[in-house]
Amino acid sequence: MTPPEGPEPGAAAVPPAAPARVLPGAAPTDRALERLAEDASPWVRLAMVEDVLNLARANSLWPLTFGLACCAIEMMAAGASRYDLDRFGVGLFRPSPRQADLMILAGTISRKMAPVIRTLWDQMPGPKWAIAMGGCTISGGPFKYPGEYAISEGAEKFMPIDVHVPGCPPRPEALIAGILKLQEKIKGQRLERAG
């Protein structure tokens, strides 16, 4: 299950030659078996299991109960009855990082808070995802100016982020759009990513 190699730059028009699958000195029966495995690969490479697992993961995201600043108000609104994140399976906010697989970074990250967030992220078991909600978590937002000394300039400086949701703060619809985007991403994932 190695990822397909990209075409060489400048040789895009020529289809790449099939890699030599036959081991030197292999018996004819081995070659037949190899060809059979190649033919059968679409069915035996666990594609169905992956799809089912990713479908389950995407539709039962458990976010960490975790608000940093004003964006958290919009996140709470998104979780409440009017916008109702439960419709997408994302409404079960967990109070412990050990039980959560989605971190919604909602609000300004001060330099004092950044190591705490990093610790929480490290404590979450994989597979896990993160949404940067609002300008502050993307780049420092309104706090990025000359002479600023206390606010971290974006969460991506110290942890991986899957989806960025711009806004100051983003409306609940925007957060929902970000979550749907994340679900798309999860459904397209292969098993190697789980970890």
Add this chain to the structure above:
Amino acid sequence: MSAPAEVALAAERAGWAVAAPIEHPLAGAAEVRWIAPERLPDACRLVREAGYFFESLTCVDRLAAHGAFELVYTFNRFEGPPAARVAWRVWAPAGRSVPSVSGIFGAADWNEREAWELFGVVFDGHPNLTWLLLPEGTAWRPLLKSFTAPPPSEFDDSLTAPAASDDEPARS
């Protein structure tokens, strides 16, 4: 329960009030007195026994003009009359410490920590005078008027730098 005027009068009679070092009226308080720094715990005990609670501590940088910090302690109470706020103002020359009142009003604990970390005012007898808002080990006092922030290159937001030491910065 004493009215603000009675409390202020009691502080004056005890000799804790001093002449105003600067002429700058303070709005929003029924009674305002300048208190000598060494008499501040006595004055705070007085307002506490009179039924007041600690409302806030603010600090003003007057270093450029006067070489000192102005500390404003405000106290309030829930009972009427409406204008019930009492304020003690304390003149704290740079380099001189002020007695902590966190033993009298527990709520003053964090206010004093804030004044220490943002201005560098040292409070004698504070149980835990350490950083409250800024990362541990921050060496500068950002609310001083003379403060200019370090350039962005000074900060490493990637958290790969070694952890800041627990040593306190040099107290000014």
